[in-house]
Structures are given as structure tokens and as C-alpha cells.
Amino acid sequence: MSIAGITPILFIILLIPVLIGIYVYRDARRRKLNAPLWTLVAALAPSFIGFIIYLLVRSGSPDLCCPNCHQPVQPRYMVCPRCGAKLHLACPACAQPVEPDWIACPRCAAELPEQQSDVTPPVRRKDKELGRILIAVILVPALMIVFILTRTMFDPGSSSFSSYTESEYFAQQESESIAIKVQEWMAEFSPSSGQAYALRYDYRSGDHNEYFYLICIPGAGEQHLAEFGQSAGLLRPTLSLNLTNTGGSSMFYAVTSTAKKPPRLKLSLDGKRIPCQTTVVDYNPTLHYIVPNYSDAVLQEEAAEIFLPERITVSKIVRNHNTAAVAVSEEEMFRLLSSLDSAPYLDIEHTIYPQPDGSGGYDFKDGFDIIIEYRVHSEYVLHNDMIHCLVLEQNGAYYIIDSYRPDDGRFIRQTTGEFYDMLQHLFEE
Amino acid sequence: MKQGLDFEQLTPPVLSEEKLQEKLVQRTVRRVTVLLAAAGVLLEAALIAFGITFAGQYPFLPAACLLHAVLSAAGSSVIAVIFTQKGGNSI
DSSP states (O other): OOOOOGHHHHHHHHHHHHHHHHHHHHHHTTTTOHHHHHHHHHHHSSSHHHHHHHHHGGGGGOEEEEEETTOOETTTTTTTTTTTOOOOOBBBBTTOOEEEETTOTTTTTTTOOOTTTHHHHHOOOHHHHHHHHHHHHHHHHHHHHHHHHHHHHOOOOOEEEEEEEEEHHHOOOHHHHHOOOOOOOOHHHOOOGGGEEEEEEEEEEETEEEEEEEEEEESBOOOOEEEEEOOOOOSEEEEEEEEEEEBBSSSSEEEEOOOSSSEEEEEEEEEEEEEEEEEEEEOSSOOOOOOOTTOOOOTTTTTTOOOOOOOOEEEESSSSOOEEEEEOOOHHHHHHHHHHHHBBBBBBSSSSSSTSSSSSOOSSSSSSEEEEHHHHHHHOOOOTOOOEOOOEEETTTEEEEEEOOTTTTTTTEEEEEEHHHHHHHHHHO | OOOOOTTSSSOOOOHHHHHHHHHHHHHHHHHHHHHHHHHHHHHHHHHHHHHHHHTTTTTTTHHHHHHHHHHHHHHHHHHHOOOOOOTTTGO
């Protein structure tokens, strides 16, 4: 599994021990401590434990310098070896170190003067780097938390909604098997329970997630929608549906939601929250279509059967107008869909588009006509808006003309010779 | 802590610049330690939130982050015990 998506965050997390390691190495060298060992301890121990230990231990080896010439000195030095400045109080008779509140030298018994004004004790080096490290170690996790909260709380995704009466739903449901399953689901309803029922189908394709809900509140009549919306939540978004009870037969509500995680259903009837029993199913119970993207799909060679969860398939490949179609295997179908979806759209200025001055344009003489149809569960269903692609070769380059999913006016994609050869190979067979 | 000093009964402590600097270092170390401990807790919280957020795309992340948190908590406990037993009050 690739970790490319979280690389920047991992980089920032790893940056903290690196910064600490550099600081500790330089500081430990100045204090004549075992720099490599302390660097490893401080950088590798989790939660700054090693760093805290180092800060406690290093207190025994102060980083001192002469206040006069600012050269490093040891705590035991009586005078600075470079400039000769007097660093500690000393007995005037035997030159041994003494404390300021002593009145006599403990070694030679000489009387000590009350004040020695020529002493300038060594000063500690100002540690500005430690302040910066502290700011970094507090800011990085704080910013991470803000980023995560922003990601979870301010990315509610999007949703679409439609409603049908029971008769409308079953009239428009093209799949008989799904209609039967929905009827079986309805048979389990308990109108007196005062709860809602929902079927949920999860469609995932790479980073793209779609959730299809079919919701019904039995015994609550043909409810009119008062309010509908999807809002962000701390862990997952919330899908709110506020309805008013008007009596009569029940209705179906179909919701398609795009979000990173399945939204939580929050249903209210006449302003009162009602519980909802959600069942996750392996078919799309709504009348909303799934438009999949095969560009990131991976063919698993070891799989005994190629699983095409996206419920879309190539139904026909026609060499040219009115020529016979060829049958394609599931593997070929997969490669075709993957090539189609990964082909980039060409900008409108490209010469393959007809230009206002009459130049450019394409000529479909000897290409391939690809018809793609939806598959609902196990059945193939043709729709008027099915995908129809023309694949052609022009001046040594290969193009796909895709009229179904035009992208900002761009409807021509650039494809590869391999894709064209694959289509030719299918016809040769 | 009693802030006043009875100058008639007690002799005030003799202070030198060295002693004051030592006191300053002790306070700085204490302050930095508290800040680092807080930063460590914050980092663990951020890592756990990070693991949960990306659990969908990277199933190993929550387990890795949890392991990190457990190791950190265990390590911190050991350090706290050693620190207290080895005269942590003097810092």
C-alpha cells in the first residue's frame, strides 16, 4: 500500500527528532558529553523522553564561558586560561577556592577579606536554539490536530436527494432482482415500531467513495421533505433528513452521498428524532446511477474471476459503422475501461478540436465505436445516456471522443497506440 | 511557603552570582521539562487522531500509532519512577 498520501505529514513528524538530534549532538559536544549516544537517546526515545533525560543530565556539565573574552571555560577553572580574568573567589594566601560566606580559608586558616570585587564568575551560554526546538515540538502536534480537525469537521462531502412513491420506485427500478430484494426488505418492516429503515450500498473506487441510501419510514404516510443536508462531524459527516408526516402510504427517499466515511443518518419526523435501522447491502438499491472510474483500478492476476464491482461494462465494440460487434472477455473489458478512464482530456486549443477559423477537427473514418452500458447487479441495462466513445487514429496520434462525460467543454482524450492496437487485435481474433 | 525572613533571629543567606545562576538553570530545566511533557502528550494525541483519520486508506496506521502511544506511556512511567527515586526533587 502506498503511503504517498500521508508523506508530508510523516515528513513533518520525522522532522522533530531530526531537529532534536542536531541540537543534542551540538550541545553534548560543547559540554564534552558522549554526543552520538545522547543524540540517539534524545532522537529515538518516543514522546521526548530521551530529550528530557538529556536536559536533566546535562545540568551536571554546565556550558560556561568567560564573561570577559567569551571563550569556553570549565567550572573548576579559577581564572580564564585565555584572558586571565578571575572566575572564582580564592584564598589570597593559598589560592584555593572559597565560598563568599566564609570568613577563613579551611586549608591555610588565613582570614578572608569581606569582599573580592575583582571576581567575575563564568556565565552560561545563552541557549536560543532550545527555545526554537520547544516552539517546534509544541507547534507541530498542535498544527497536526488543527489539520485533522479541519479535515474531519470542514469536509462534509456532498449529497443528492430524490423521493419516490412505492409505485414510482418499482416502476423505475430496472433490475428485477433488486426490486425483489427491496420487497423482501419491506416485508421486515414493523410500522408500529416508529422507526425508519435504510439500505446502504458502499461504492469505493480508489479515494472516491459514494454511499447510496434508500430510506423508508413505514406507516408515516407520504412525508414531505422539510429539510435535507449533509454536515461535517468530528469522526464522520451527518446526513440529516427532516420530514413532516402527512398520512397515506410510505415513500422512498434515495440519497447519494460522497464523503470519506459513511455518513451518520439523522432522521426527524415532525421535528422529533426517530431511530433508523440501517442494513448494508451489496447492491445499489437507489435509482441513482454509479459512474465509476477505472483509471486507478488494478487487475489482480491471481484472482480466479475478475471482479468488476463498478457495475459497468463494455457491451459492444464495433469496428466501424454497421460492422459486427466483437465479444470481449472480462479481462479485456477491464483493460479497455482502465485505458478509457486514464486517458487525459485534451485542451480545447488542441488541433483535434474544430477551430473557429475552420482549421483542426477530426475525421472518423476507420476507427472503433465503443458502447459501454451499465450493469445493475447481475443484469445488463441499456440507458439512453450510456457511454459512447469513438476511438480513432489521426496523423499518427490516437484519440478518444467521449461525448458522455465532457469535461469543461473538453470531450476529446489522448490515448496510446497500445490501446488502439488492443482494439485491432480484438477484431483480428 | 513563608516569604518573610526574621532578620533579628536568622542570618540571611549569602548569595553569589553563581548560586543565582544555578537557581535560574534549575527553574529553566523544570519549565522546559513540563513543556516537553505537555508537547509529548500533544504529539501522542495528534498521532492517535492522525491514525484514526487515515484508518480507511491506511489500515496499519491506527495500530502503529497506538503502539507508539503505549510505548511512550510505558517509557514515561519508567522515567518518572527513576527520576523520583534518584533525587528528582533536587532538580
